[in-house]
Amino acid sequence: MTQSGQYNFAYLDEQTKRMIRRALLKGLAIPGYQVPFASREMPMPYGWGTGGVQVTAACLVPEDCLKVIDQGADDTTNAVSIRKFFQRTAGVDVTEQTTASTVIQTRHRIPETPLREGQILVYQVPIPEPLRFIEPRETETRKMHALAEYGLMHVKLYEDIARHGAISTAYAYPVSVEGRYVMDPSPIPKFDNPKMEMAGIQLFGAGREQRIYALPPYTRVVSLDFEDYPFDPMRAEHPCDMCGAEDTYLDEVIIDDAGGRMFVCSDTDHCTARRAAGHRGRLAATEDAA
């Protein structure tokens, strides 16, 4: 029981957490394979990260330090809401610093600061099935995975090139895991795909679709491409206007109604840390003066 006294530690009862941990272990044993699990109805809506929340709940121990980000930022409304949920139900420490955290729940981004061994990154996943938009039936896609029958996916990528001159997937860009399962990396921008080969543990929770999957540390994760059309982790061709970083994923912010815009790191913790270390971008001076 926590301070609130009404619910078990991290909300879910121990049996449910055990069931989720089993699914997580199975997922880690078969990287990229989607493990069905008996997702519970959480007190936040499906689509708001119920899968990620259940995975985080099953991972948390009282000593953990939790970071929650949405779009790379700790202060977006849903990140605030989920962080508050675990503060209330688990009473764990929370942080905005990637380096200080032990568990990070994320929606749509991988932090810019590389994760170290022992850290866990939990993704919120809307549609876990990378083949879903090619084949809507679960009964079919499960067969396709079982037989490693991924030809249709390559045809789709090829058709993109034939039609647009490039693979027209910008986020949720499919990856191949250890040369076996094709996996949906969740809707992260494809810029983040190369970061998925990391020291941390990556866990993916899809609540509504009742699926869990996972990547153990240092798993080989290859973004699908063709030899003559290699994978291109795209970003806006600008430095960050706040911290000057030239290697981060940027948000484009419209600042007036005359076409004025600025580019700023989507990872707010990374940007703040760089500015604290003295880095300055094009517009940082005016911001400091303000």
Add this chain to the structure above:
Amino acid sequence: MYVAVKGGEAAIDNAHAWLASERRGDTDVAELSIAQIREQLSLAVNRVMAEGSLYDPDLAALAIKQARGDLIEAIFLIRAYRTTLPRFGLSNAIETADMACDRRISATFKDLPGGQVLGPTFDYTHRLLDFALAAEGGERPEVATRPADPAPMPHVTGFLNRDDLIEQEPVGDDTPSDLTREPLEFPATRALRLQSLSRGDEGFVLSMAYSTQRGYGRNHPFVGELRVGTVAVEMDIPELGFAVEIGEVQVTECETVNQFAGSKTEKPKFTRGYGLCFGHTERKAISMALVDRALRWKELGEDNVGAPAQDEEFVLSHSDNIQASGFLEHIKLPHYVDFQSELELVRKLRAEVERSQTAPTQEAAE
């Protein structure tokens, strides 16, 4: 200048306070009590119990109050609460043949043992706004009563069964699986399908059923029987060694008599569809029976005509309004990171088109 979306926390707190204030509305108007909702909006309460999969009229009424009358939101509150409840055990199957019926009608027979009991139904009301209701202080109308008839009210399908004119339902003691405890996988058993339909969105199940009537997988349904009433819930208590009644629930049950099937070796007989929901929810129960019947095409050896209502994966994956509304509404959450990646991609593709359009003219000029 750049304004980060700081202050999310304060915004959320303020939004919640405003929401609570809007829920209360004008304080010159008396506040709704839970009892008022339970007693006077009972069909809303019934829907919330049926789709929330939790039989508790007071909690359902509270959920409706908290949700400002948004029934899907109320169902969501009940579902989220239900998840946290400990499970003491399983009741025995309820016996709907022993139901104390408030309403029981058959469309297939003019009269039958137990009689046709119209009950409190909108069916033959003229839908004229009753302005007298707008005036408050109305008395509860007197209702004609008579002593309860102890005679049993057997199921209509039982009569057909006696002459082997309708398919027999297999009897089993197996505990059906529970889609709130195990992930739903396909193909699903009929019991799981029925559970899914019973808690599925009334509008969705209604539309699916309606589509079968209009020819998308037609199955010629007759309402063999529709009954609404109270049944006892019994549970085996291991320490006692016998079943004890632990409460009563109101349910609506619909059995349809459908399209007959037969072959050279088997005599033709009618088939069935089944609907059962908590509370007085007959539109839902009838719809459920039609969709149940449509989903049974395979076991009855019928053709799959490609109708949506025949497609188990389609129906079961999309019937739940909590899943559907959650996923639908989540697109209002921030997606600016993904949108940014699409922006960059579209700009890149446009630049390439421009390059390829200008290149040949340059060549021609040279």
